[in-house]
Amino acid sequence: MLITTTDLNSIINDPDVIIADTRSFKEYSEEHIPGSVHLDLFAFHWIDTTKQGIENFNNQTKNLLSFLGVTPEKKIIFYDSVSGMLAARGVWMLMYFSHENTSMLDGGITKWKKENLPLETKSNGFKPSHFSGEINPEIISGFEYIRDNLKNVKILDARSPGEFDGSIVRAAQSGHIPNSINIDWNQNLNEDGTFKNDEQLLQIYNYPKDTEIITYCQGAYRAANSFLVLKKLGFKNVKVYLGSWGEWGNKLELPAEK
Template sequence: MNLKINLILIIFLMFSCKKESVEKSYSKKSNYLINANELLEIASNNKIKILDFRKKEDYQKEHIKNAIQIWRSDLENPNYVYSGMMPSSQQIERLFSDLGIESEDTVVIYDDKGLCEAARLWWILQVYNFKNVKLLQGGITAWKTINGDVSNIEPKFSKTSFKLSQTNKKNLFISKEEVYKALKTNTILLDTRTIAEFYGDYHKKGAAKPGRIPNSIHIDWAEAINFHGNQLIKPIEELEKIYSKLNIRKNDSIILYCHSGVRSAHTTFILTELLGYKNVKNYDGSWTEWSHFDNLPHEIGSSTTLKKNNHE
Protein backbone atom coordinates (compact mmCIF):
# COMPACT_ATOMS: atom_id res chain seq x y z
CA MET A 1 0.00 0.00 0.00
CA ASN A 2 2.81 2.39 0.97
CA LEU A 3 4.59 1.64 -2.32
CA LYS A 4 1.41 2.52 -4.25
CA ILE A 5 0.98 5.77 -2.34
CA ASN A 6 4.61 6.68 -2.92
CA LEU A 7 4.30 6.03 -6.65
CA ILE A 8 1.21 8.25 -6.86
CA LEU A 9 3.03 10.97 -4.91
CA ILE A 10 6.07 10.77 -7.21
CA ILE A 11 3.89 11.00 -10.34
CA PHE A 12 2.02 13.99 -8.86
CA LEU A 13 5.26 15.77 -7.98
CA MET A 14 6.70 15.08 -11.43
CA PHE A 15 3.58 16.55 -13.09
CA SER A 16 3.59 19.55 -10.76
CA CYS A 17 7.27 20.24 -11.40
CA LYS A 18 6.79 19.93 -15.15
CA LYS A 19 3.81 22.30 -15.05
CA GLU A 20 5.75 24.78 -12.91
CA SER A 21 8.73 24.54 -15.27
CA VAL A 22 6.51 25.22 -18.29
CA GLU A 23 4.93 28.24 -16.59
CA LYS A 24 8.36 29.61 -15.65
CA SER A 25 9.56 29.19 -19.22
CA TYR A 26 6.63 31.35 -20.37
CA SER A 27 7.28 34.06 -17.79
CA LYS A 28 10.92 34.25 -18.79
CA LYS A 29 9.87 34.88 -22.38
CA SER A 30 6.95 37.29 -21.91
CA ASN A 31 5.78 39.73 -19.27
CA TYR A 32 2.26 39.50 -20.66
CA LEU A 33 1.37 36.01 -19.41
CA ILE A 34 0.07 35.31 -15.92
CA ASN A 35 -1.00 32.04 -14.34
CA ALA A 36 -3.89 31.48 -11.96
CA ASN A 37 -1.76 31.40 -8.80
CA GLU A 38 -0.13 34.69 -9.73
CA LEU A 39 -3.53 36.27 -10.36
CA LEU A 40 -4.80 34.97 -7.03
CA GLU A 41 -2.10 36.99 -5.27
CA ILE A 42 -3.11 40.29 -6.88
CA ALA A 43 -6.80 39.90 -7.75
CA SER A 44 -8.00 41.94 -4.75
CA ASN A 45 -5.81 44.91 -5.70
CA ASN A 46 -8.06 47.76 -6.84
CA LYS A 47 -5.56 48.61 -9.60
CA ILE A 48 -6.22 45.23 -11.23
CA LYS A 49 -9.17 45.00 -13.64
CA ILE A 50 -10.07 41.53 -14.88
CA LEU A 51 -11.77 41.28 -18.28
CA ASP A 52 -13.85 38.23 -19.18
CA PHE A 53 -13.66 37.98 -22.97
CA ARG A 54 -16.51 35.54 -23.51
CA LYS A 55 -20.08 35.76 -24.70
CA LYS A 56 -22.58 37.29 -22.31
CA GLU A 57 -24.45 34.05 -21.66
CA ASP A 58 -21.27 32.28 -20.55
CA TYR A 59 -20.26 35.20 -18.38
CA GLN A 60 -23.65 35.29 -16.67
CA LYS A 61 -23.41 31.63 -15.66
CA GLU A 62 -20.18 32.25 -13.78
CA HIS A 63 -17.03 34.31 -14.06
CA ILE A 64 -14.00 35.22 -12.01
CA LYS A 65 -15.23 37.37 -9.17
CA ASN A 66 -15.31 41.08 -10.13
CA ALA A 67 -14.48 40.33 -13.76
CA ILE A 68 -15.94 42.71 -16.36
CA GLN A 69 -17.54 41.18 -19.45
CA ILE A 70 -16.35 42.28 -22.88
CA TRP A 71 -16.96 40.89 -26.38
CA ARG A 72 -15.89 41.40 -29.99
CA SER A 73 -18.78 43.75 -30.72
CA ASP A 74 -17.32 46.14 -28.12
CA LEU A 75 -14.08 46.28 -30.09
CA GLU A 76 -15.21 46.94 -33.66
CA ASN A 77 -14.88 50.08 -35.72
CA PRO A 78 -18.34 50.80 -37.21
CA ASN A 79 -16.96 52.95 -40.02
CA TYR A 80 -16.49 50.02 -42.43
CA VAL A 81 -18.93 48.09 -44.59
CA TYR A 82 -17.34 44.86 -43.32
CA SER A 83 -17.06 43.86 -39.68
CA GLY A 84 -14.18 43.10 -37.35
CA MET A 85 -11.92 46.12 -37.89
CA MET A 86 -10.07 47.30 -34.80
CA PRO A 87 -11.58 50.23 -32.87
CA SER A 88 -10.13 53.71 -32.89
CA SER A 89 -8.19 54.94 -29.89
CA GLN A 90 -11.17 57.14 -29.01
CA GLN A 91 -13.44 54.08 -28.93
CA ILE A 92 -11.05 52.28 -26.58
CA GLU A 93 -10.91 55.31 -24.31
CA ARG A 94 -14.71 55.58 -24.16
CA LEU A 95 -15.15 51.84 -23.61
CA PHE A 96 -12.57 51.56 -20.84
CA SER A 97 -13.87 54.73 -19.19
CA ASP A 98 -17.42 53.28 -19.17
CA LEU A 99 -16.09 50.00 -17.74
CA GLY A 100 -14.37 51.82 -14.89
CA ILE A 101 -10.78 51.16 -15.97
CA GLU A 102 -8.16 53.71 -14.98
CA SER A 103 -5.22 54.62 -17.21
CA GLU A 104 -2.81 53.25 -14.58
CA ASP A 105 -4.68 49.96 -14.06
CA THR A 106 -3.33 46.60 -15.12
CA VAL A 107 -5.81 44.72 -17.28
CA VAL A 108 -5.94 40.92 -16.96
CA ILE A 109 -7.80 39.26 -19.84
CA TYR A 110 -9.09 35.71 -20.09
CA ASP A 111 -11.33 33.75 -22.47
CA ASP A 112 -12.32 30.14 -23.10
CA LYS A 113 -10.51 29.72 -26.43
CA GLY A 114 -6.88 29.26 -25.52
CA LEU A 115 -6.32 33.04 -25.27
CA CYS A 116 -7.39 33.60 -28.89
CA GLU A 117 -9.88 36.34 -28.03
CA ALA A 118 -7.67 37.74 -25.29
CA ALA A 119 -4.68 37.97 -27.62
CA ARG A 120 -6.72 40.09 -30.05
CA LEU A 121 -7.28 42.70 -27.33
CA TRP A 122 -3.63 42.40 -26.28
CA TRP A 123 -2.64 43.20 -29.88
CA ILE A 124 -5.02 46.16 -30.15
CA LEU A 125 -3.67 47.62 -26.91
CA GLN A 126 -0.10 47.08 -28.11
CA VAL A 127 -0.86 49.10 -31.24
CA TYR A 128 -2.09 51.91 -28.99
CA ASN A 129 0.97 51.59 -26.75
CA PHE A 130 -0.89 50.39 -23.64
CA LYS A 131 1.44 47.94 -21.90
CA ASN A 132 -0.36 47.13 -18.64
CA VAL A 133 -1.84 43.90 -19.97
CA LYS A 134 -1.75 40.31 -18.74
CA LEU A 135 -3.24 37.21 -20.38
CA LEU A 136 -4.48 34.51 -17.99
CA GLN A 137 -3.27 31.06 -18.95
CA GLY A 138 -6.06 28.50 -18.71
CA GLY A 139 -8.83 31.04 -18.16
CA ILE A 140 -11.62 30.37 -15.69
CA THR A 141 -10.89 26.61 -15.72
CA ALA A 142 -7.39 27.17 -14.34
CA TRP A 143 -8.82 29.69 -11.86
CA LYS A 144 -11.38 27.21 -10.54
CA THR A 145 -8.71 24.52 -10.27
CA ILE A 146 -6.99 26.57 -7.57
CA ASN A 147 -10.35 27.38 -5.92
CA GLY A 148 -10.36 30.99 -7.03
CA ASP A 149 -13.60 32.86 -6.29
CA VAL A 150 -16.24 32.83 -9.02
CA SER A 151 -19.53 34.70 -9.20
CA ASN A 152 -22.56 35.33 -11.39
CA ILE A 153 -22.91 38.91 -10.16
CA GLU A 154 -21.85 41.65 -12.54
CA PRO A 155 -19.61 44.16 -10.73
CA LYS A 156 -20.21 47.88 -10.98
CA PHE A 157 -17.34 50.32 -11.21
CA SER A 158 -17.54 54.09 -11.33
CA LYS A 159 -16.82 55.67 -14.70
CA THR A 160 -13.31 56.98 -15.24
CA SER A 161 -11.45 59.16 -17.74
CA PHE A 162 -9.24 56.49 -19.32
CA LYS A 163 -6.62 57.89 -21.70
CA LEU A 164 -4.21 56.12 -24.02
CA SER A 165 -0.72 57.31 -24.75
CA GLN A 166 -0.44 59.88 -27.51
CA THR A 167 2.14 57.67 -29.18
CA ASN A 168 0.67 54.84 -31.23
CA LYS A 169 3.00 52.00 -32.14
CA LYS A 170 2.46 50.49 -35.57
CA ASN A 171 5.21 47.90 -35.29
CA LEU A 172 2.69 45.03 -35.02
CA PHE A 173 0.08 46.52 -37.38
CA ILE A 174 -0.22 46.46 -41.16
CA SER A 175 -2.93 47.83 -43.44
CA LYS A 176 -4.48 46.47 -46.63
CA GLU A 177 -2.45 48.90 -48.76
CA GLU A 178 0.79 47.86 -47.09
CA VAL A 179 -0.01 44.16 -47.54
CA TYR A 180 -0.58 44.76 -51.25
CA LYS A 181 2.81 46.46 -51.58
CA ALA A 182 4.45 43.62 -49.66
CA LEU A 183 3.29 41.07 -52.26
CA LYS A 184 6.08 42.33 -54.51
CA THR A 185 8.75 41.79 -51.85
CA ASN A 186 10.24 38.82 -50.00
CA THR A 187 7.77 39.26 -47.15
CA ILE A 188 6.27 36.00 -45.90
CA LEU A 189 2.49 35.75 -45.52
CA LEU A 190 1.12 33.32 -42.95
CA ASP A 191 -2.55 32.34 -43.11
CA THR A 192 -3.56 31.17 -39.63
CA ARG A 193 -7.09 29.96 -40.48
CA THR A 194 -8.20 26.34 -40.85
CA ILE A 195 -6.96 24.39 -43.86
CA ALA A 196 -10.51 24.41 -45.32
CA GLU A 197 -10.54 28.23 -45.25
CA PHE A 198 -7.03 28.35 -46.69
CA TYR A 199 -8.02 26.18 -49.67
CA GLY A 200 -11.29 28.06 -50.13
CA ASP A 201 -13.51 25.07 -49.40
CA TYR A 202 -15.24 27.18 -46.79
CA HIS A 203 -15.41 30.82 -45.80
CA LYS A 204 -16.82 32.31 -42.63
CA LYS A 205 -19.63 34.82 -42.48
CA GLY A 206 -18.45 38.32 -43.31
CA ALA A 207 -16.07 37.42 -46.12
CA ALA A 208 -17.28 38.27 -49.63
CA LYS A 209 -15.76 35.14 -51.20
CA PRO A 210 -13.52 32.18 -50.36
CA GLY A 211 -9.79 32.09 -50.99
CA ARG A 212 -6.50 33.42 -49.65
CA ILE A 213 -3.90 36.07 -50.35
CA PRO A 214 -1.45 34.82 -53.04
CA ASN A 215 1.66 32.88 -52.02
CA SER A 216 0.51 32.46 -48.43
CA ILE A 217 1.85 29.71 -46.19
CA HIS A 218 -0.61 27.90 -43.94
CA ILE A 219 -0.24 27.37 -40.21
CA ASP A 220 -3.39 26.88 -38.13
CA TRP A 221 -3.25 29.16 -35.08
CA ALA A 222 -4.54 26.31 -32.90
CA GLU A 223 -1.30 24.37 -33.45
CA ALA A 224 0.16 26.52 -30.66
CA ILE A 225 -2.23 25.32 -27.94
CA ASN A 226 -3.55 22.05 -26.56
CA PHE A 227 -6.70 22.62 -28.57
CA HIS A 228 -8.52 19.39 -27.67
CA GLY A 229 -7.25 19.39 -24.09
CA ASN A 230 -6.75 22.15 -21.54
CA GLN A 231 -6.17 24.76 -24.28
CA LEU A 232 -2.98 25.95 -22.63
CA ILE A 233 -0.16 27.25 -24.80
CA LYS A 234 2.24 24.43 -25.61
CA PRO A 235 5.73 24.43 -24.08
CA ILE A 236 8.31 26.65 -25.77
CA GLU A 237 10.26 23.65 -27.08
CA GLU A 238 7.16 22.31 -28.86
CA LEU A 239 6.37 25.73 -30.30
CA GLU A 240 9.89 25.99 -31.69
CA LYS A 241 9.47 22.64 -33.47
CA ILE A 242 6.07 23.56 -34.88
CA TYR A 243 7.13 26.87 -36.41
CA SER A 244 10.58 25.71 -37.48
CA LYS A 245 8.84 23.46 -40.02
CA LEU A 246 7.86 26.61 -41.94
CA ASN A 247 11.54 27.31 -42.66
CA ILE A 248 11.15 30.93 -41.63
CA ARG A 249 14.03 32.78 -40.00
CA LYS A 250 13.40 34.91 -36.95
CA ASN A 251 14.53 38.07 -38.72
CA ASP A 252 12.31 37.54 -41.79
CA SER A 253 9.51 40.00 -42.51
CA ILE A 254 6.25 38.23 -41.73
CA ILE A 255 2.62 39.24 -42.24
CA LEU A 256 -0.07 37.28 -40.41
CA TYR A 257 -3.74 37.14 -41.26
CA CYS A 258 -6.84 35.04 -40.66
CA HIS A 259 -10.54 35.81 -41.12
CA SER A 260 -10.69 39.05 -39.13
CA GLY A 261 -7.36 39.42 -37.37
CA VAL A 262 -8.29 37.49 -34.20
CA ARG A 263 -6.60 34.13 -34.68
CA SER A 264 -3.63 35.84 -36.34
CA ALA A 265 -3.29 38.11 -33.29
CA HIS A 266 -2.80 34.96 -31.21
CA THR A 267 -0.05 33.77 -33.56
CA THR A 268 1.45 37.27 -33.44
CA PHE A 269 1.71 36.85 -29.67
CA ILE A 270 3.28 33.40 -29.97
CA LEU A 271 5.87 34.48 -32.53
CA THR A 272 6.88 37.80 -31.01
CA GLU A 273 6.51 37.19 -27.27
CA LEU A 274 7.45 33.53 -26.90
CA LEU A 275 9.62 32.66 -29.90
CA GLY A 276 11.50 35.90 -30.52
CA TYR A 277 10.52 36.66 -34.12
CA LYS A 278 11.54 40.26 -34.82
CA ASN A 279 9.53 41.56 -37.81
CA VAL A 280 5.94 40.41 -37.43
CA LYS A 281 2.83 42.37 -38.39
CA ASN A 282 -0.82 41.39 -37.99
CA TYR A 283 -3.13 42.37 -40.85
CA ASP A 284 -6.15 43.84 -39.09
CA GLY A 285 -8.73 43.43 -41.87
CA SER A 286 -7.41 39.99 -42.84
CA TRP A 287 -9.40 37.90 -45.32
CA THR A 288 -12.70 39.61 -44.48
CA GLU A 289 -11.43 42.96 -45.76
CA TRP A 290 -9.26 41.59 -48.60
CA SER A 291 -12.13 39.53 -50.02
CA HIS A 292 -14.31 42.62 -50.48
CA PHE A 293 -12.00 44.14 -53.10
CA ASP A 294 -12.18 42.51 -56.53
CA ASN A 295 -9.10 44.42 -57.67
CA LEU A 296 -6.94 42.60 -55.11
CA PRO A 297 -5.34 39.29 -56.17
CA HIS A 298 -6.34 36.06 -54.53
CA GLU A 299 -5.89 32.31 -54.85
CA ILE A 300 -8.23 29.40 -54.25
CA GLY A 301 -7.71 25.66 -54.17
CA SER A 302 -4.81 23.39 -53.28
CA SER A 303 -1.44 23.43 -55.02
CA THR A 304 -2.75 20.89 -57.54
CA THR A 305 -6.02 22.70 -58.32
CA LEU A 306 -4.80 26.27 -57.95
CA LYS A 307 -6.92 29.05 -59.38
CA LYS A 308 -5.75 32.64 -59.38
CA ASN A 309 -7.30 36.04 -59.72
CA ASN A 310 -4.33 38.28 -60.37
CA HIS A 311 -5.80 41.73 -60.85
CA GLU A 312 -2.95 44.24 -60.68
Protein backbone atom coordinates (compact mmCIF):
# COMPACT_ATOMS: atom_id res chain seq x y z
CA MET A 1 0.00 0.00 0.00
CA LEU A 2 3.06 2.27 0.09
CA ILE A 3 5.41 3.14 -2.73
CA THR A 4 8.78 4.85 -2.33
CA THR A 5 9.83 7.92 -4.33
CA THR A 6 12.50 5.83 -6.08
CA ASP A 7 10.02 3.15 -7.14
CA LEU A 8 7.48 5.70 -8.36
CA ASN A 9 10.13 7.53 -10.35
CA SER A 10 11.05 4.26 -12.10
CA ILE A 11 7.47 3.66 -13.38
CA ILE A 12 6.43 7.26 -14.00
CA ASN A 13 6.03 6.71 -17.76
CA ASP A 14 4.27 3.35 -17.53
CA PRO A 15 0.92 3.67 -19.41
CA ASP A 16 -0.68 1.31 -16.89
CA VAL A 17 0.06 3.66 -13.99
CA ILE A 18 -2.31 6.46 -12.95
CA ILE A 19 -0.84 9.02 -10.54
CA ALA A 20 -3.42 11.12 -8.69
CA ASP A 21 -2.49 14.33 -6.88
CA THR A 22 -5.02 14.70 -4.06
CA ARG A 23 -3.94 18.17 -2.90
CA SER A 24 -5.76 21.43 -3.70
CA PHE A 25 -5.87 22.60 -7.32
CA LYS A 26 -3.76 25.65 -6.37
CA GLU A 27 -0.97 23.38 -5.12
CA TYR A 28 -1.31 21.10 -8.16
CA SER A 29 -1.13 24.02 -10.61
CA GLU A 30 2.03 25.37 -9.00
CA GLU A 31 3.93 22.07 -9.41
CA HIS A 32 3.22 18.36 -9.45
CA ILE A 33 4.73 14.99 -10.27
CA PRO A 34 4.98 14.59 -14.07
CA GLY A 35 1.98 12.88 -15.64
CA SER A 36 -0.20 13.18 -12.53
CA VAL A 37 -3.87 14.18 -12.72
CA HIS A 38 -5.59 16.33 -10.13
CA LEU A 39 -8.22 14.70 -7.90
CA ASP A 40 -9.15 16.79 -4.87
CA LEU A 41 -10.72 14.10 -2.69
CA PHE A 42 -11.49 16.62 0.03
CA ALA A 43 -14.32 17.92 -2.15
CA PHE A 44 -16.28 14.71 -1.54
CA HIS A 45 -17.81 14.34 1.92
CA TRP A 46 -20.22 11.54 2.79
CA ILE A 47 -21.84 11.60 6.22
CA ASP A 48 -24.93 9.47 5.66
CA THR A 49 -24.43 5.80 6.49
CA THR A 50 -28.03 4.67 6.36
CA LYS A 51 -28.54 1.84 3.85
CA GLN A 52 -29.56 4.40 1.19
CA GLY A 53 -26.64 6.67 2.13
CA ILE A 54 -24.09 3.87 1.62
CA GLU A 55 -25.73 3.02 -1.70
CA ASN A 56 -25.36 6.67 -2.81
CA PHE A 57 -21.73 6.63 -1.67
CA ASN A 58 -21.11 3.47 -3.72
CA ASN A 59 -22.59 5.04 -6.86
CA GLN A 60 -20.77 8.34 -6.47
CA THR A 61 -17.45 6.63 -5.77
CA LYS A 62 -17.91 4.39 -8.81
CA ASN A 63 -18.45 7.52 -10.95
CA LEU A 64 -15.39 9.18 -9.42
CA LEU A 65 -13.18 6.14 -10.08
CA SER A 66 -14.53 5.92 -13.65
CA PHE A 67 -13.62 9.59 -14.10
CA LEU A 68 -10.11 8.79 -12.83
CA GLY A 69 -9.86 6.02 -15.44
CA VAL A 70 -9.48 2.99 -13.18
CA THR A 71 -9.48 -0.37 -14.99
CA PRO A 72 -8.42 -3.79 -13.59
CA GLU A 73 -4.89 -3.68 -15.07
CA LYS A 74 -4.07 -0.15 -13.87
CA LYS A 75 -1.89 0.60 -10.85
CA ILE A 76 -3.28 3.66 -9.04
CA ILE A 77 -0.93 5.78 -6.96
CA PHE A 78 -2.21 8.62 -4.80
CA TYR A 79 -0.04 11.31 -3.32
CA ASP A 80 -0.43 14.18 -0.93
CA SER A 81 1.92 16.73 0.66
CA VAL A 82 3.11 13.97 3.03
CA SER A 83 1.90 10.40 3.76
CA GLY A 84 -1.36 12.17 4.35
CA MET A 85 -5.05 11.62 4.88
CA LEU A 86 -6.21 12.51 1.35
CA ALA A 87 -3.95 10.00 -0.39
CA ALA A 88 -4.91 7.43 2.27
CA ARG A 89 -8.59 8.07 1.54
CA GLY A 90 -7.93 7.32 -2.15
CA VAL A 91 -6.22 4.02 -1.33
CA TRP A 92 -9.01 3.02 1.06
CA MET A 93 -11.67 3.82 -1.58
CA LEU A 94 -9.98 1.55 -4.12
CA MET A 95 -9.55 -1.23 -1.57
CA TYR A 96 -13.25 -0.85 -0.76
CA PHE A 97 -13.94 -1.60 -4.42
CA SER A 98 -11.53 -4.58 -4.31
CA HIS A 99 -8.88 -2.90 -6.48
CA GLU A 100 -5.78 -4.02 -4.59
CA ASN A 101 -3.23 -2.59 -7.04
CA THR A 102 -3.10 0.78 -5.33
CA SER A 103 -0.68 2.63 -3.09
CA MET A 104 0.20 6.01 -1.66
CA LEU A 105 3.52 7.76 -2.09
CA ASP A 106 5.36 7.53 1.23
CA GLY A 107 6.44 11.03 2.21
CA GLY A 108 4.33 12.61 -0.52
CA ILE A 109 5.53 15.41 -2.78
CA THR A 110 7.57 16.89 0.10
CA LYS A 111 9.95 13.92 0.00
CA TRP A 112 9.85 13.90 -3.83
CA LYS A 113 11.00 17.54 -3.96
CA LYS A 114 13.63 17.00 -1.27
CA GLU A 115 15.20 14.37 -3.54
CA ASN A 116 15.17 16.78 -6.50
CA LEU A 117 12.98 14.47 -8.58
CA PRO A 118 11.25 15.91 -11.68
CA LEU A 119 8.26 18.26 -11.45
CA GLU A 120 5.98 19.91 -14.01
CA THR A 121 3.29 22.62 -14.09
CA LYS A 122 1.17 21.62 -17.12
CA SER A 123 -2.21 20.09 -16.30
CA ASN A 124 -2.92 16.51 -17.37
CA GLY A 125 -6.34 15.36 -18.53
CA PHE A 126 -8.29 12.31 -17.38
CA LYS A 127 -8.86 9.27 -19.55
CA PRO A 128 -12.19 8.05 -18.16
CA SER A 129 -13.15 4.38 -18.00
CA HIS A 130 -16.24 2.44 -17.02
CA PHE A 131 -15.24 1.31 -13.54
CA SER A 132 -17.23 -1.43 -11.83
CA GLY A 133 -15.35 -2.86 -8.89
CA GLU A 134 -16.70 -5.33 -6.38
CA ILE A 135 -17.60 -3.82 -3.01
CA ASN A 136 -15.75 -5.16 0.03
CA PRO A 137 -18.18 -4.62 2.94
CA GLU A 138 -15.53 -5.85 5.41
CA ILE A 139 -13.70 -2.50 5.54
CA ILE A 140 -16.57 -0.03 5.99
CA SER A 141 -18.87 0.68 8.90
CA GLY A 142 -22.05 2.68 9.33
CA PHE A 143 -23.40 4.23 12.53
CA GLU A 144 -25.86 1.41 13.24
CA TYR A 145 -23.16 -1.26 13.41
CA ILE A 146 -21.15 0.83 15.88
CA ARG A 147 -24.21 1.73 17.96
CA ASP A 148 -25.11 -1.97 18.22
CA ASN A 149 -21.53 -3.11 18.99
CA LEU A 150 -20.19 -0.38 21.26
CA LYS A 151 -18.87 -2.90 23.79
CA ASN A 152 -17.66 -5.54 21.30
CA VAL A 153 -15.30 -3.57 19.05
CA LYS A 154 -12.30 -1.32 19.58
CA ILE A 155 -13.17 2.15 18.33
CA LEU A 156 -10.21 4.28 17.40
CA ASP A 157 -10.63 8.07 17.22
CA ALA A 158 -7.98 9.55 14.89
CA ARG A 159 -8.86 13.19 15.67
CA SER A 160 -6.96 15.72 17.77
CA PRO A 161 -7.16 15.50 21.59
CA GLY A 162 -9.23 18.72 21.62
CA GLU A 163 -11.88 17.25 19.32
CA PHE A 164 -11.88 14.05 21.36
CA ASP A 165 -12.33 15.71 24.78
CA GLY A 166 -14.98 18.09 23.45
CA SER A 167 -13.07 21.37 23.83
CA ILE A 168 -13.12 21.73 20.03
CA VAL A 169 -16.70 21.49 18.78
CA ARG A 170 -17.36 20.48 15.16
CA ALA A 171 -20.89 19.05 15.34
CA ALA A 172 -24.14 19.48 17.28
CA GLN A 173 -22.63 17.31 20.01
CA SER A 174 -19.05 17.55 21.26
CA GLY A 175 -16.85 14.77 22.59
CA HIS A 176 -16.43 11.26 21.21
CA ILE A 177 -18.12 7.91 20.59
CA PRO A 178 -18.41 6.06 23.94
CA ASN A 179 -15.53 3.65 24.75
CA SER A 180 -13.38 5.02 21.93
CA ILE A 181 -9.62 5.50 22.29
CA ASN A 182 -7.90 8.63 21.00
CA ILE A 183 -4.78 8.11 18.86
CA ASP A 184 -4.24 11.28 16.81
CA TRP A 185 -3.38 10.28 13.21
CA ASN A 186 -0.37 12.63 13.29
CA GLN A 187 1.32 10.05 15.52
CA ASN A 188 1.55 7.80 12.42
CA LEU A 189 4.12 10.10 10.79
CA ASN A 190 7.78 10.92 11.19
CA GLU A 191 8.86 14.57 11.16
CA ASP A 192 9.69 14.29 7.42
CA GLY A 193 6.11 13.23 6.61
CA THR A 194 6.83 9.52 5.95
CA PHE A 195 5.17 6.74 7.93
CA LYS A 196 6.96 5.58 11.07
CA ASN A 197 8.43 2.07 10.88
CA ASP A 198 6.40 -0.94 12.01
CA GLU A 199 8.23 -1.24 15.31
CA GLN A 200 7.37 2.34 16.28
CA LEU A 201 3.78 1.97 15.09
CA LEU A 202 3.26 -1.27 17.01
CA GLN A 203 4.13 0.59 20.22
CA ILE A 204 1.25 2.97 19.44
CA TYR A 205 -1.23 0.32 18.25
CA ASN A 206 -0.42 -2.33 20.80
CA TYR A 207 -3.39 -4.69 20.35
CA PRO A 208 -3.78 -8.34 19.31
CA LYS A 209 -3.79 -8.59 15.50
CA ASP A 210 -7.23 -10.20 15.42
CA THR A 211 -8.89 -7.31 17.30
CA GLU A 212 -11.83 -5.81 15.41
CA ILE A 213 -11.02 -2.11 15.07
CA ILE A 214 -13.15 0.70 13.64
CA THR A 215 -11.41 3.99 12.89
CA TYR A 216 -13.17 7.35 12.69
CA CYS A 217 -12.44 11.09 12.70
CA GLN A 218 -14.59 14.00 11.44
CA GLY A 219 -15.09 12.92 7.82
CA ALA A 220 -13.19 9.59 7.44
CA TYR A 221 -9.98 11.03 5.96
CA ARG A 222 -7.70 10.86 9.01
CA ALA A 223 -9.46 7.58 9.82
CA ALA A 224 -8.38 6.23 6.42
CA ASN A 225 -4.76 7.05 7.26
CA SER A 226 -4.98 5.10 10.53
CA PHE A 227 -6.75 2.29 8.65
CA LEU A 228 -3.77 2.00 6.27
CA VAL A 229 -1.32 1.93 9.16
CA LEU A 230 -3.25 -0.88 10.88
CA LYS A 231 -3.43 -2.89 7.63
CA LYS A 232 0.29 -2.30 7.09
CA LEU A 233 0.90 -3.73 10.59
CA GLY A 234 -1.07 -6.87 9.72
CA PHE A 235 -4.37 -6.21 11.51
CA LYS A 236 -6.96 -8.35 9.77
CA ASN A 237 -10.28 -6.85 10.83
CA VAL A 238 -10.22 -3.07 10.37
CA LYS A 239 -13.08 -0.86 9.19
CA VAL A 240 -13.44 2.85 8.51
CA TYR A 241 -16.58 4.51 9.87
CA LEU A 242 -17.52 6.48 6.76
CA GLY A 243 -19.87 8.97 8.47
CA SER A 244 -17.47 9.59 11.36
CA TRP A 245 -18.16 12.43 13.83
CA GLY A 246 -19.73 14.52 11.05
CA GLU A 247 -22.60 12.05 11.17
CA TRP A 248 -22.47 10.67 14.73
CA GLY A 249 -22.05 14.06 16.42
CA ASN A 250 -25.03 15.47 14.53
CA LYS A 251 -27.39 12.62 15.45
CA LEU A 252 -28.63 13.73 18.83
CA GLU A 253 -30.13 10.31 19.56
CA LEU A 254 -26.65 8.73 19.52
CA PRO A 255 -24.58 8.68 22.73
CA ALA A 256 -21.52 10.92 23.16
CA GLU A 257 -18.89 11.04 25.90
CA LYS A 258 -16.59 13.83 27.00
